[in-house]
Amino acid sequence: MTSVGTPTSGPVPAAAPHAAAAGPSRLTTPPRRRGRVRPTTWAGLAFAAPLLAYLAVFYAYPLWTNVSMSLHRFTRATFVTGKAPYAGLDIYREVISSPQFWPTVRQTAIFVVVSLVFQYAIGLALAEFFRRAFPLSTVLRGLFLVPWLLPIIVSATTWQWMMDADSGIINRFLGVVGIDPVWWLNADHALMSVTIANIWLGIPFNLVVLYSGLQNIPGELYEAASLDGAGAWKQFWTITFPLLRPVTAITLLLGFVYTLKVVDIIWIMTFGTGTSQTLATWAYAMAFGKGSSAVIKYSEASVVGTILLLVALLMGFVYLFVQRRQED
Amino acid sequence: MFSTSSTQRVTGLAAAAALVTVLAACSSNGTSGSTTDTGTSGSGSTLSTVNVWDPYPQYDDSSDWAKYLQTCAPSGVTLKRTTAATADLLNNLTTAVKAGNAPDVIMLDNPAVPDAASSGLLAPASDVGIDTSGFDANLAGPGTVDGTAYGVPIGANTLGLYYNEAILTKDGVDPASITSWDGLNAALAKVKQAGDKGITFSGITGEEGVFQFLPWFWGAGANLKDIGSDQAVAAGQLVSDWIGKGYAPKSAITDNQSASWDLFLTGKYAFAENGSWFAQAAAKLTDFKAVAVALPGKDGGAAPVPTGGEFVLAPLQNKDSAAHYALAKQVINCLVGADNQVKTATQLGYFAANKDLRAQQIASDPVWKPWAAAIEAAQGRTTDLGADYTATSANLSTALQGALNAAGDASKVKDAFTQAAQG
Numbered sequence: 001m002t003s004v005g006t007p008t009s010g011p012v013p014a015a016a017p018h019a020a021a022a023g024p025s026r027l028t029t030p031p032r033r034r035g036r037v038r039p040t041t042w043a044g045l046a047f048a049a050p051l052l053a054y055l056a057v058f059y060a061y062p063l064w065t066n067v068s069m070s071l072h073r074f075t076r077a078t079f080v081t082g083k084a085p086y087a088g089l090d091i092y093r094e095v096i097s098s099p100q101f102w103p104t105v106r107q108t109a110i111f112v113v114v115s116l117v118f119q120y121a122i123g124l125a126l127a128e129f130f131r132r133a134f135p136l137s138t139v140l141r142g143l144f145l146v147p148w149l150l151p152i153i154v155s156a157t158t159w160q161w162m163m164d165a166d167s168g169i170i171n172r173f174l175g176v177v178g179i180d181p182v183w184w185l186n187a188d189h190a191l192m193s194v195t196i197a198n199i200w201l202g203i204p205f206n207l208v209v210l211y212s213g214l215q216n217i218p219g220e221l222y223e224a225a226s227l228d229g230a231g232a233w234k235q236f237w238t239i240t241f242p243l244l245r246p247v248t249a250i251t252l253l254l255g256f257v258y259t260l261k262v263v264d265i266i267w268i269m270t271f272g273t274g275t276s277q278t279l280a281t282w283a284y285a286m287a288f289g290k291g292s293s294a295v296i297k298y299s300e301a302s303v304v305g306t307i308l309l310l311v312a313l314l315m316g317f318v319y320l321f322v323q324r325r326q327e328d
Numbered sequence: 329m330f331s332t333s334s335t336q337r338v339t340g341l342a343a344a345a346a347l348v349t350v351l352a353a354c355s356s357n358g359t360s361g362s363t364t365d366t367g368t369s370g371s372g373s374t375l376s377t378v379n380v381w382d383p384y385p386q387y388d389d390s391s392d393w394a395k396y397l398q399t400c401a402p403s404g405v406t407l408k409r410t411t412a413a414t415a416d417l418l419n420n421l422t423t424a425v426k427a428g429n430a431p432d433v434i435m436l437d438n439p440a441v442p443d444a445a446s447s448g449l450l451a452p453a454s455d456v457g458i459d460t461s462g463f464d465a466n467l468a469g470p471g472t473v474d475g476t477a478y479g480v481p482i483g484a485n486t487l488g489l490y491y492n493e494a495i496l497t498k499d500g501v502d503p504a505s506i507t508s509w510d511g512l513n514a515a516l517a518k519v520k521q522a523g524d525k526g527i528t529f530s531g532i533t534g535e536e537g538v539f540q541f542l543p544w545f546w547g548a549g550a551n552l553k554d555i556g557s558d559q560a561v562a563a564g565q566l567v568s569d570w571i572g573k574g575y576a577p578k579s580a581i582t583d584n585q586s587a588s589w590d591l592f593l594t595g596k597y598a599f600a601e602n603g604s605w606f607a608q609a610a611a612k613l614t615d616f617k618a619v620a621v622a623l624p625g626k627d628g629g630a631a632p633v634p635t636g637g638e639f640v641l642a643p644l645q646n647k648d649s650a651a652h653y654a655l656a657k658q659v660i661n662c663l664v665g666a667d668n669q670v671k672t673a674t675q676l677g678y679f680a681a682n683k684d685l686r687a688q689q690i691a692s693d694p695v696w697k698p699w700a701a702a703i704e705a706a707q708g709r710t711t712d713l714g715a716d717y718t719a720t721s722a723n724l725s726t727a728l729q730g731a732l733n734a735a736g737d738a739s740k741v742k743d744a745f746t747q748a749a750q751g
Contacts, residue, residue, distance in 0.1 A: 076447035080426045165578035183578055187733040270582060271533050273729055288419055291533050292729070294722035296419070 123206025187274025556749025572736020
């Protein structure tokens with residue numbers, strides 16, 4: 001098991017110094033002949049082939065198509081003929097300089113950050129709350145999973161009804177308390193409304209992951225801490241929170257990616273109108289000629305899609321960096 | 329040592345993956361014109377299946393419409409119906425034509441026809457052999473793009489003003505007084521004063537909301553070539569005031585036409601702007617009596633209304649085109665030929681698009697009577713602009729959303745239209 005590939009393939013020269021560095025332990029390995037691939041390597045490749053083919057067809061090819069689409073000027077007509085003219089980075093420039101771009105980025109950032117902060121804080125508080133077993137705690141914990149189990153079309157439509165400006169239950173409740181009714185789904189308030197619904201939707205995920213993380217913290221630590229006279233608040237900040245950090249990192253990363261790509265709940269509630277337009281709903285509207293973008297804009301949608309991918313990728317690297325630092 | 333060999337393995341796999349990717353990309357670009365499921369071989373052969381796409385997912389395979397459609401299958405040929413939402417059908421057609429497996433017949437929403445035709449998705453009617461004569465010019469208009477006719481209307485519908493007779497009687501509103509915007513606004517004020525609700529309409533973003541806005545837009549004297557005009561702003565102000573004064577529900581910004589109809593069916597609203605396709609359902613209501621009248625123009629008289637309904641067309645075929653077009657011609661002639669045109673239209677709740685046949689249809693069912701004049705005066709949405717209508721409609725939709733959100737604020741309504749006019 002040394003290396004694979006023909007002399008012309010890229011990775012070999014890069015891998016060679018490593019092999020040289022590991023030289024002393026490889027004395028038993030016979031010198032590799034140019035252009036020969038060992039039979040065991042072929043066998044290994046054969047076993048990996050189905051996975052590779054799957055990755056290529058369902059991941060690499062669509063990604064490549066997306067990037068290619070963002071570099072060619074596609075209209076409905078050129079999409080059919082496949083003869084879209086190459087535009088280089090022009091479409092990127094157009095999208096970024098369009099008056100919609102920066103407001104949409106700002107709204108996306110607010111949607112993601114506010115959603116994550118509240119989902120995590122509420123999820124952690126609930127996880128901590130359910131840690132002490134009490135009568136019916138399992139049933140209650142189960143009930144908190146309901147938002148996760150409901151189809152989004154159901155929960156989003158229900159939120160839309162509840163937030164109806166004229167006859168919604170939220171405004172009726174506000175009326176009882178003496179607060180003026182709010183037009184939840186208008187252009188100005190749309191972002192707040194969809195964020196509230198999305199927070200509600202994300203709490204169960206945070207609760208479940210953080211709850212299982214809490215289970216892995218040894219109880220003796222708390223016993224020792226309480227013997228040393230640490231109160232509940234101090235115990236949380238000095239034991240629970242630091243020991244939960246790896247779980248926190250993965251929860252926030254997954255939450256970030258899930259939230260960044262949210263289209264469904266926003267689309268069902270407001271069709272991405274007003275301030276509720278995020279990069280994801282904008283890309284969806286342009287890619288399918290829906291909502292406020294009646295004209296189909298394949299290339300512009302691909303540009304936004306590529307930007308979203310890069311942001312998600314960046315967060316993946318941040319996660320890897322944080323994880324490595326924790327391991328050290 | 330372990331990490332070194334695993335690094336090499338990973339890089340090796342990555343190289344292999346890249347290779348497979350390139351191969352996959354090449355092969356998918358190389359194979360054009362995939363096989364169809366019609367079992368054809370060679371040119372000039374006969375096909376055993378005719379594929380028909382329609383935008384009526386509300387009718388499943390056991391519905392009257394699906395059964396009726398089957399009666400138009402040419403003898404010895406299986407008719408395969410596929411249905412998708414109106415908003416998706418044009419996109420589905422785009423990918424199908426690209427992949428070389430377009431259906432033989434498609435029923436496409438009329439404002440989508442110029443876009444489809446100019447994108448090269450449709451076969452000219454003369455190539456297919458569709459008879460385009462005998463249809464009313466205003467209804468058949470959207471089927472002709474740059475002088476070439478592509479298809480014919482499967483039927484037509486339009487918008488009108490429904491009112492709840494019980495509420496109007498109770499609140500002392502004379503329906504005959506609603507002949508202008510002032511008359512309508514006065515009626516709405518009176519109804520609101522009496523504690524009832526005003527009017528439901530659909531202001532949803534996209535084409536559906538624009539369709540409902542056009543009677544007010546045109547009724548104010550505005551033209552689609554200038555959506556920033558004072559007349560356009562006046563129309564925006566009208567619907568904006570309805571929201572601001574509480575005549576119309578705030579949910580109008582997200583309601584589609586079915587949702588706004590459901591609100592009217594609660595019996596709490598005095599008026600509803602909605603389509604002739606609900607006329608039969610309205611006649612059967614038992615809770616209250618719903619009556620349809622023409623939508624009023626700004627200064628009196630009936631407002632020009634947009635034509636609705638689908639066109640029946642033959643998508644472009646690159647392979648076995650003669651055989652595909654021959655089947656398409658038979659199905660289309662069966663659906664909209666003189667013998668069946670009224671039957672087809674009635675199945676869908678539409679009007680026949682031929683004047684004489686429509687006269688028979690209206691004579692046979694009194695439900696249609698209030699709509700007769702409106703359908704004759706209706707205008708095609710794409711008649712002025714052709715394929716450019718799609719972009720203008722998107723801008724008008726943005727302006728309409730802005731106006732509704734302004735809830736009566738005149739300066740915001742004006743800004744919404746001025747900005748939208750700039751694109």
